[in-house]
Structure formats: C-alpha cells, structure tokens
Amino acid sequence: QQQVKQSPQSLIVQKGGISIINCAYENTAFDYFPWYQQFPGKGPALLIAIRPDVSEKKEGRFTISFNKSAKQFSLHIMDSQPGDSATYFCAASISGSARQLTFGSGTQLTVLP
Amino acid sequence: DTGVSQDPRHKITKRGQNVTFRCDPISEHNRLYWYRQTLGQGPEFLTYFQNEAQLEKSRLLSNRFSAERPKGSFSTLEIQRTEQGDSAMYLCASSTAKGEQYFGPGTRLTVT
Numbered sequence: 001q002q003q004v005k006q007s008p009q010s011l012i013v014q015k016g017g018i019s020i021i022n023c024a025y026e027n028t029a030f031d032y033f034p035w036y037q038q039f040p041g042k043g044p045a046l047l048i049a050i051r052p053d054v055s056e057k058k059e060g061r062f063t064i065s066f067n068k069s070a071k072q073f074s075l076h077i078m079d080s081q082p083g084d085s086a087t088y089f090c091a092a093s094i095s096g097s098a099r100q101l102t103f104g105s106g107t108q109l110t111v112l113p
Numbered sequence: 114d115t116g117v118s119q120d121p122r123h124k125i126t127k128r129g130q131n132v133t134f135r136c137d138p139i140s141e142h143n144r145l146y147w148y149r150q151t152l153g154q155g156p157e158f159l160t161y162f163q164n165e166a167q168l169e170k171s172r173l174l175s176n177r178f179s180a181e182r183p184k185g186s187f188s189t190l191e192i193q194r195t196e197q198g199d200s201a202m203y204l205c206a207s208s209t210a211k212g213e214q215y216f217g218p219g220t221r222l223t224v225t
Contacts, residue, residue, distance in 0.1 A: 043117075089155045098161040099214075100158040101158065103155030103157070
C-alpha cells in the first residue's frame with residue numbers, strides 16, 4: 001500500500017525558475033513530513049521538514065507548503081539552479097513510534113542552464 | 114567526517130552466498146534504521162534499533178535477513194542465501210529521539 005504519493009515523476013525547469021513537487025498522504029497519524037535530496041550514488045540528504053501545526057516553512061530557496069485538510073504537502077524550490085538537479089523524495093512518519101519514514105516514489109528534477 | 118558511514122560501498126556476490134554490511138551511526142544518535150532502495154524508488158523501511166534493542170521489523174525483512182546492534186553502537190545487516198531480488202541499495206540512517214534521520218551513503222548490492 002503506497003501511503004505517500006508523489007508527483008510529478010520527472011520535472012524539467014529552466015535556471016532561475018520555480019520547481020514544484022507535490023505529495024499526498026493517506027494516514028492521518030503522520031505528523032512529520034521531511035523532504036530529502038538524493039544525488040546518484042549517494043544517500044538521501046535531509047533538506048527541510050515540517051510538522052502539521054504550521055502551514056508553511058521556508059529555509060533559503062526551499063519552502064514547504066502544508067495543507068492538513070487536503071492531506072497534501074509540496075516543496076517549492078525558488079530560483080532553481082543546475083546544481084539542484086537531483087532526485088527529491090517526500091516522506092512522512094509518526095511521532096511516538098519508531099518514526100520510520102514512509103517515502104514517496106521520487107521526482108527527478110533537471111534544471112537546464 | 115562525523116556523518117553516518119557504511120561499509121562496503123559496493124558488494125557483488127553470487128546467488129546463494131551470504132553477505133554482511135556494516136553501519137556506523139552518528140556517535141550521539143541512539144536510534145538506527147535500515148532501509149532498502151531499488152532503482153527508481155524511494156527507500157523502504159526494513160528495521161529499527163533503539164540503542165541495542167531491535168524494536169521494529171518490516172514485513173519486507175524475510176527470515177534470510179538479520180540485523181544486530183551490539184552495545185548500541187555500530188550495526189550489521191546480514192543477508193543469507195542471497196537471491197537476485199536482493200539486489201538493491203541498502204541504506205542506514207541514524208537519529209536522536211527528536212526524529213530527524215540522517216542517511217549514510219549506502220551499500221549497493223548486486224547479486225549475480
């Protein structure tokens with residue numbers, strides 16, 4: 001059962017543009033939502049995370065928007081750069097448990113120079 | 114470098130052989146996780162340790178898989194009688210009780 005659905009599967013953006021990746025979840029017990037960036041041959045690296053008590057969190061060029069009623073959250077990358085080209089994964093977990101992460105299927109982002 | 118480390122980075126083995134991977138977490142992290150990632154997919158949870166206790170195992174973890182974390186420090190993941198379907202990237206992550214998980218570089222297993 002896929003509990004976190006991610007779209008699009010791939011995304012091509014021009015340098016300086018905005019990249020938007022969306023995720024939807026099913027389990028209302030999820031209360032922690034991180035985004036990870038992964039380069040080929042490397043492990044995922046934590047980018048930014050949000051908890052459902054806020055609707056938006058911004059760190060530098062990266063912003064998470066969270067809609068609890070719709071059970072959706074999204075990652076916005078402002079002023080996208082070629083160095084941002086990577087695979088991005090959304091994830092979710094439940095506090096008070098083992099906190100294992102349930103990942104989306106990933107979005108391969110390509111930023112053209 | 115004080116991040117999560119994994120060894121080996123790559124392992125090629127023949128079907129039916131046993132393999133063992135090692136993970137060294139960030140030193141102050143008491144939680145340790147193993148995930149498996151196949152090509153084009155997100156990581157999938159395998160098992161979780163809090164200190165030396167293995168507290169959770171996924172249904173993905175067949176009885177050919179065993180994991181240990183003696184003394185609550187490094188962890189090992191062993192796969193017995195490997196199958197071609199075991200070919201994947203095996204990722205280790207660690208965290209404090211706060212829950213932010215930091216991943217190692219992974220061990221890529223190829224079963225021929």
